[in-house]
Amino acid sequence: MILSPSDENIQKAADLLSLGEVVSFPTETVYGLGANALSAPACNKIFALKGRPASNPLIVHVHSLTQAKSLVHPACPEKTLELFSQLATFWPGPLTLVMPKAPAIPDIVTAGTNSVGIRIPQHPTALKLLYASNIPIAAPSANISNYISPTTAQHVYDNFGESVPVILDGGNTSVGIESTVLSLRDPSMPRILRPGVITKQMIEEAIGMPVYLADAAQGRGQSPGLLPLHYAPHTELRFLADTDLDSYIREKIGYIAFSEGKHLEYDFHSIMVLSHNNNLSEVAAKLYHALQEMDALGLDLIVIDQCLESGVGEAIMDRLHKAIKRYS
Numbered sequence: 658m659i660l661s662p663s664d665e666n667i668q669k670a671a672d673l674l675s676l677g678e679v680v681s682f683p684t685e686t687v688y689g690l691g692a693n694a695l696s697a698p699a700c701n702k703i704f705a706l707k708g709r710p711a712s713n714p715l716i717v718h719v720h721s722l723t724q725a726k727s728l729v730h731p732a733c734p735e736k737t738l739e740l741f742s743q744l745a746t747f748w749p750g751p752l753t754l755v756m757p758k759a760p761a762i763p764d765i766v767t768a769g770t771n772s773v774g775i776r777i778p779q780h781p782t783a784l785k786l787l788y789a790s791n792i793p794i795a796a797p798s799a800n801i802s803n804y805i806s807p808t809t810a811q812h813v814y815d816n817f818g819e820s821v822p823v824i825l826d827g828g829n830t831s832v833g834i835e836s837t838v839l840s841l842r843d844p845s846m847p848r849i850l851r852p853g854v855i856t857k858q859m860i861e862e863a864i865g866m867p868v869y870l871a872d873a874a875q876g877r878g879q880s881p882g883l884l885p886l887h888y889a890p891h892t893e894l895r896f897l898a899d900t901d902l903d904s905y906i907r908e909k910i911g912y913i914a915f916s917e918g919k920h921l922e923y924d925f926h927s928i929m930v931l932s933h934n935n936n937l938s939e940v941a942a943k944l945y946h947a948l949q950e951m952d953a954l955g956l957d958l959i960v961i962d963q964c965l966e967s968g969v970g971e972a973i974m975d976r977l978h979k980a981i982k983r984y985s
């Protein structure tokens with residue numbers, strides 16, 4: 658059921674979490690499907706609902722630095738803790754830090770590894786829910802595995818219907834793509850396992866040392882989110898620049914543009930413009946929403962713009978390459 662984020666409904670969701678149930682809540686990135694991170698049976702329900710492979714670990718959401726530290730192994734190296742403190746300045750916000758895990762975290766959350774991904778989300782409803790329940794909440798994106806991450810409560814409902822008892826409605830998410838995942842497992846070599854709007858440059862500035870971007874080949878095994886098949890709509894998706902539109906003459910094509918006024922000579926069935934002037938934060942904020950909307954139109958093909966793979970563009974192109982791989 659989709660519910661408004663009133664104090665009463667947030668308390669209802671918190672009570673369900675305490676009882677070992679799964680609820681969905683908004684974060685600033687995408688909606689999460691949450692359960693008590695310290696309960697293996699509760700987290701099991703997340704995997705069952707999503708059809709998620711047990712090899713893919715869950716991010717644990719917390720309300721405070723103190724709660725975050727309670728999830729880190731007591732023997733965590735000093736250098737790792739130092740980086741952790743420097744990077745916690747991005748919290749609440751769209752950054753997940755992968756740290757050596759405390760023994761209390763069940764194996765199912767970390768996919769049997771000894772690392773845990775932690776973040777303090779920025780959305781007021783997420784924070785209220787974390788405070789009301791006062792338990793760390795394990796939450797992947799609230800979509801069936803391999804489908805697009807939800808940016809509205811309705812998207813969550815479209816994925817799970819009534820099998821998720823409460824979906825707190827926080828409106829459209831503002832960031833629109835998932836958090837940056839940064840591993841601090843090797844403190845001499847921090848690694849971005851998944852790019853996001855907290856960029857490599859921003860992280861390097863905060864810690865004063867170089868940060869590595871794990872590519873799919875290197876990252877495999879470290880973070881299953883790096884596997885190429887992810888974030889895909891059902892309709893075939895291609896980059897506009899790689900598409901010979903004339904060979905699709907009889908087909909219904911939708912176009913997702915990053916700025917105004919391009920390719921309007923072609924008779925697209927539908928056009929969505931994500932930004933007036935190629936503002937990449939705006940493109941990221943609207944990207945999944947646009948893919949969901951286009952996917953619902955029964956098109957033969959969706960074509961989309963590209964951007965430079967730097968800054969926020971790194972994260973946008975990461976998601977698009979993954980969505981497009983499925984059809985290449």
Ligand code: TXA
Pocket residue numbers: 684686687688689690713714715716751753755767770772773774778796797798799834835836837838850851879880881882883
């Ligand atoms: O913005 C987000 O991160 C959203 C919201 C709900 O917080 N969550 C999200 O979760 O995108 P999910 O499960 O869809 O993606 C989590 C990513 C995956 O790529 C996963 O492999 C990686 O984070 N991850 C989580 N825990 C990890 C760990 N212990 N070690 C390595 N990678 C981890």
Ligand code: MG
Pocket residue numbers: 797798806
């Ligand atoms: Mg996901």
